Amino acid sequence: MSTHRPQITNFPFELAKAVQSFGVLFSSENDPKVAYYRLLKLLYIADREYLKETGRPIVGGTDVAMRRGPLNSQAYDLIKGEHQDSSFFLRHFCKDGKRLLVMLVDPGRDDLSRREVRKLMEVSEKYRDLDDDELGELTHEFPEYTENYVENSSRPISLQSKLQALEMTKSKDSIETDIEAIVAWKQLIGSAK
Numbered sequence: 001m002s003t004h005r006p007q008i009t010n011f012p013f014e015l016a017k018a019v020q021s022f023g024v025l026f027s028s029e030n031d032p033k034v035a036y037y038r039l040l041k042l043l044y045i046a047d048r049e050y051l052k053e054t055g056r057p058i059v060g061g062t063d064v065a066m067r068r069g070p071l072n073s074q075a076y077d078l079i080k081g082e083h084q085d086s087s088f089f090l091r092h093f094c095k096d097g098k099r100l101l102v103m104l105v106d107p108g109r110d111d112l113s114r115r116e117v118r119k120l121m122e123v124s125e126k127y128r129d130l131d132d133d134e135l136g137e138l139t140h141e142f143p144e145y146t147e148n149y150v151e152n153s154s155r156p157i158s159l160q161s162k163l164q165a166l167e168m169t170k171s172k173d174s175i176e177t178d179i180e181a182i183v184a185w186k187q188l189i190g191s192a193k
Helices: 017-026 036-054 074-080 085-089 115-124 132-140 143-148 159-165 169-192
Strands: 063-066 067-071 091-097 099-103 155-157
Touching: 017 036, 017 074, 017 091, 017 115, 036 067, 036 074, 036 085, 036 099, 036 115, 036 132, 063 085, 063 169, 067 074, 067 132, 074 085, 085 091, 091 155, 115 132, 132 143, 143 155, 159 169
Parallel strands: none
Antiparallel strands: 063 067, 063 155, 091 099
């Protein structure tokens, strides 16, 4: 009798870590107003690099391939005010015009590990000299983006596609086991509330 594990598509989205990651990236940019496009690209790159280094992303959730490159769908929905928890995000940030964000209150770093904060700051520093469009073009070169992008669409980037692009397919089973444990823990904690 074989036991079949249900298909788990990705790590759960971590709301507090996403908002705090925006805070770290925003502070690292040393500008009172930052294009949210830039923050989304930096977050995507940091999440991707952290997954490669540790087997886990920083914020998790669903990544999508869009016309202007890959990004975290839930993080983008927070900014647009279309996520169920956008009110939490909007306590810390507000839009200034169509493309810029202003940090109202630093969300802190309590949910982020020191290693996650270092990764976010490292990515911000590494790409400081690229303008927003150059940063976006860089993400267009990622294999998981080129494999999944279809013109005039927004398509999910599967965890499998990302692992393949990062040459991590041998880690797939242990990563799926890790995801299952995180999901089970979140369900247990959620039921305890």
